[in-house]
Amino acid sequence: MKYIxxxxxALSFLGGPTQADPIELEISxxxxxxxxxxxxxxxxxxxxxxxxxxxxxxKAVNRPNxxxxxxxxxxNPDTKMIVPWASNWAAYENxxxxxxxxxxxxxxxxxxxxxxxxxxxxxxxxxxxxDSGKELTIAVPNVTFNKWARSIPTGAIFKPIPYESSGQMWxxxxxxxxxxxxxxxxxxxxxxxxxxDCYFSTNPAGVSEFDIPAAKDMYPGWNxxxxxxxxxxxxxxxxxxxxAVVREVWMEFEKTxxxxxLLAKYxxxxxxxxxxxxLAQINTSRNSFLPE
Amino acid sequence: MExxxxxxxxVLIGLxxxxxxxxxxGIGVFACLLMLYPLxxxxxxxxxxxxxxxxxxxxxxxxxIPSTVFGIPxxxxxxxxxxxxxxxxxxxxxxxxxxxxxxxxxIGSIIACLLTxxxxxxxxxxxxxxxxxxxxxxxxxxxxxxxxxxQNKILxxxxxxxxxxxxxxxxxxxxxxxxxxxxxxxxxxxxxxxxGVMFALFxxxxxxxxxxxxxxxxxxxxxxxxxxxxxxxxxxxxxxxxIRGTVIGYFAGxxxxxSIVASSNVSYAxxxxxxxxxxxxxxxxxxxISAETANNAGAFSVLIPLLVLGIPITxxxxxxYEYVAVKKYLLLGYELFLNSxxxxxxxxxxxxxxxxxxxxxxxxxKQILWLYKVPTQYLYVFIGLLGIFAVWFTGHQYxxxxxxxxxxxxxxxxxxxxxKLDIDTLPLVxxxxxxxxxxxxxYRFYHLYT
Numbered sequence: 257m258k259y260i261x262x263x264x265x266a267l268s269f270l271g272g273p274t275q276a277d278p279i280e281l282e283i284s285x286x287x288x289x290x291x292x293x294x295x296x297x298x299x300x301x302x303x304x305x306x307x308x309x310x311x312x313x314x315k316a317v318n319r320p321n322x323x324x325x326x327x328x329x330x331x332n333p334d335t336k337m338i339v340p341w342a343s344n345w346a347a348y349e350n351x352x353x354x355x356x357x358x359x360x361x362x363x364x365x366x367x368x369x370x371x372x373x374x375x376x377x378x379x380x381x382x383x384x385x386x387d388s389g390k391e392l393t394i395a396v397p398n399v400t401f402n403k404w405a406r407s408i409p410t411g412a413i414f415k416p417i418p419y420e421s422s423g424q425m426w427x428x429x430x431x432x433x434x435x436x437x438x439x440x441x442x443x444x445x446x447x448x449x450x451x452x453d454c455y456f457s458t459n460p461a462g463v464s465e466f467d468i469p470a471a472k473d474m475y476p477g478w479n480x481x482x483x484x485x486x487x488x489x490x491x492x493x494x495x496x497x498x499x500a501v502v503r504e505v506w507m508e509f510e511k512t513x514x515x516x517x518l519l520a521k522y523x524x525x526x527x528x529x530x531x532x533x534x535l536a537q538i539n540t541s542r543n544s545f546l547p548e
Numbered sequence: 549m550e551x552x553x554x555x556x557x558x559v560l561i562g563l564x565x566x567x568x569x570x571x572x573x574g575i576g577v578f579a580c581l582l583m584l585y586p587l588x589x590x591x592x593x594x595x596x597x598x599x600x601x602x603x604x605x606x607x608x609x610x611x612x613i614p615s616t617v618f619g620i621p622x623x624x625x626x627x628x629x630x631x632x633x634x635x636x637x638x639x640x641x642x643x644x645x646x647x648x649x650x651x652x653x654x655i656g657s658i659i660a661c662l663l664t665x666x667x668x669x670x671x672x673x674x675x676x677x678x679x680x681x682x683x684x685x686x687x688x689x690x691x692x693x694x695x696x697x698x699q700n701k702i703l704x705x706x707x708x709x710x711x712x713x714x715x716x717x718x719x720x721x722x723x724x725x726x727x728x729x730x731x732x733x734x735x736x737x738x739x740x741x742x743x744g745v746m747f748a749l750f751x752x753x754x755x756x757x758x759x760x761x762x763x764x765x766x767x768x769x770x771x772x773x774x775x776x777x778x779x780x781x782x783x784x785x786x787x788x789x790x791i792r793g794t795v796i797g798y799f800a801g802x803x804x805x806x807s808i809v810a811s812s813n814v815s816y817a818x819x820x821x822x823x824x825x826x827x828x829x830x831x832x833x834x835x836x837i838s839a840e841t842a843n844n845a846g847a848f849s850v851l852i853p854l855l856v857l858g859i860p861i862t863x864x865x866x867x868x869y870e871y872v873a874v875k876k877y878l879l880l881g882y883e884l885f886l887n888s889x890x891x892x893x894x895x896x897x898x899x900x901x902x903x904x905x906x907x908x909x910x911x912x913x914k915q916i917l918w919l920y921k922v923p924t925q926y927l928y929v930f931i932g933l934l935g936i937f938a939v940w941f942t943g944h945q946y947x948x949x950x951x952x953x954x955x956x957x958x959x960x961x962x963x964x965x966x967x968k969l970d971i972d973t974l975p976l977v978x979x980x981x982x983x984x985x986x987x988x989x990x991y992r993f994y995h996l997y998t
Binding site: 282285315316317318319321323324327393415416417418419420424427428431432433 | 992
């Protein structure tokens with residue numbers, strides 16, 4: 257009997273819980289100056305390396321833009337990876353960067369950025385925006401905002417001036433290259449330091465702190481994004497249990513000072529919505545970016 | 549200003565790397581930055597800028613030691629030190645040459661920092677006119693000056709620059725959304741790896757050239773000590789040379805492409821002219837002090853266009869800009885506009901660095917020259933291996949070790965051809981590094997005016 261018990265005990269040790277190997281998956285990064293999601297990707301990658309390497313092992317793969325990500329996914333649809341996906345990707349031609357959303361792919365929400373149309377302090381007035389004879393240059397960071405700028409139903413004619421990144425666009429705007437800046441997250445800080453005047457925001461509730469009206473109230477017929485951009489990490493090729501592990505790590509990352517610092521710096525909302533709320537948000541935003 | 553341990557570590561690495569850069573010909577600030585790449589990830593953008601500034605400043609201090617003692621220019625800006633310092637050394641006045649270089653350098657650098665700090669409040673006004681048109685014009689002026697100041701003939705420089713532009717354009721174009729010259733190779737969509745290009749086409753040819761130059765060097769140290777007050781009196785007696793060197797060096801340091809080389813050489817030439825008949829053919833200490841003060845004043849002012857406007861004016865700055873913008877999301881110029889503390893922090897820290905550098909370059913000058921006991925070809929091999937490791941490490945970060953190493957290996961024969969043909973590749977790498985800014989600027993320029 258003693259030997260039977262000892263054998264059972266030994267077997268239970270052998271078959272008992274062991275330290276699982278970390279999930280190996282790719283994470284898309286960029287070797288070009290990137291936008292907000294690239295920034296979060298790097299922070300998350302660093303966090304995993306330092307605090308969760310026993311759960312996740314990332315292989316960083318340089319994919320400089322959404323098309324590179326989608327090309328890889330088309331060639332190898334089962335690749336285990338997480339991708340920072342933003343609702344404005346839907347705006348690219350032929351849906352080249354669009355992706356079918358499923359709830360079980362969500363790792364975590366990165367941000368929900370609201371935008372505004374602003375000018376440098378005291379250089380323009382609201383009346384200028386309504387003036388049908390006026391051509392205004394508008395600083396835009398990419399193809400999404402090029403379309404966005406063209407679609408704004410003000411009286412003025414907007415001429416988009418392309419910048420490679422939002423930071424450069426802001427610098428050019430401040431230097432006097434353009435009359436108006438659109439779609440940039442930095443307007444919030446600029447308002448606080450009294451550098452700009454903003455005329456309307458994509459925040460559906462407007463910005464009461466600065467008396468900025470909501471774009472959707474001002475232009476009821478306008479549907480080319482009046483909600484902002486929602487961005488999230490989504491998983492590809494992972495099992496549900498693997499997604500759950502990555503999601504758990506993400507939730508821990510959200511609590512860190514580095515992520516909270518980004519939220520504060522860029523005025524991103526801090527509340528993680530429920531899955532249903534999030535899907536509703538991303539679908540609304542995504543639909544508003546889909547090419548007509 | 550609080551200094552974290554990480555920042556202090558960045559400065560310490562800068563001090564060590566700057567000493568190496570100053571001592572060993574061919575290992576300039578550019579190569580140092582490239583070799584340090586695997587470490588940079590641990591530091592913030594500001595820490596990296598501080599590390600870079602420290603390397604730059606310390607290499608200028610230390611560069612005068614091998615120039616004076618062995619007649620070997622540790623840095624391109626050390627040529628006046630080779631001429632005057634080494635002659636003084638041969639006359640038994642090496643101790644004064646070294647101390648006056650160190651003290652003059654510190655004074656020049658500290659005055660340059662203070663001058664810059666006093667200008668900080670006015671720098672934000674630059675953005676009132678610093679638009680696309682201004683940037684594009686400025687970039688073209690920088691390119692023109694680099695082309696004209698290259699060691700190559702202009703007919704060689706132009707195709708070399710075009711080659712740099714072509715190499716940088718390979719890959720996916722974020723402006724046109726098309727690929728260029730990728731030949732269906734998916735890895736090439738991200739472009740040629742920056743560190744591979746820098747290593748194969750700039751660092752390697754420079755190492756080979758330096759190794760060739762070093763073969764005939766004499767490395768005996770023979771300096772007698774003198775009372776410290778004599779050293780101070782020597783500098784005080786040449787105070788006007790120090791002031792002239794500072795002013796000339798400060799402004800010449802901002803000349804694109806040549807910066808501190810112009811600082812030291814222009815200051816040297818002017819001082820020599822002023823000395824007239826008093827100029828000593830067997831080693832002139834006034835000319836030496838002026839030139840060495842100038843290159844350190846320039847070593848600080850060279851940073852101003854980068855920090856204030858986000859425009860790199862030397863190859864190493866272009867590399868620095870690329871790194872902090874891509875990896876650290878610090879858009880110099882713009883960030884500085886909002887956070888003037890960047891320039892202030894750099895300036896204040898450089899003052900401290902200078903004080904330490906005086907000790908390295910003067911009382912410790914004999915100790916640091918031990919490095920010359922190691923056969924230099926071994927040092928170059930070690931540095932070459934370190935460079936290959938940096939390329940591998942960069943590739944490893946993106947899970948693309950094979951692509952990085954393979955593309956670098958394929959570019960190495962080209963680097964060797966440049967070396968054999970004695971072609972200066974700085975114009976190539978400079979254009980390679982700024983191509984993105986240039987193209988984006990031209991694209992915006994087109995949209996603004998059409």
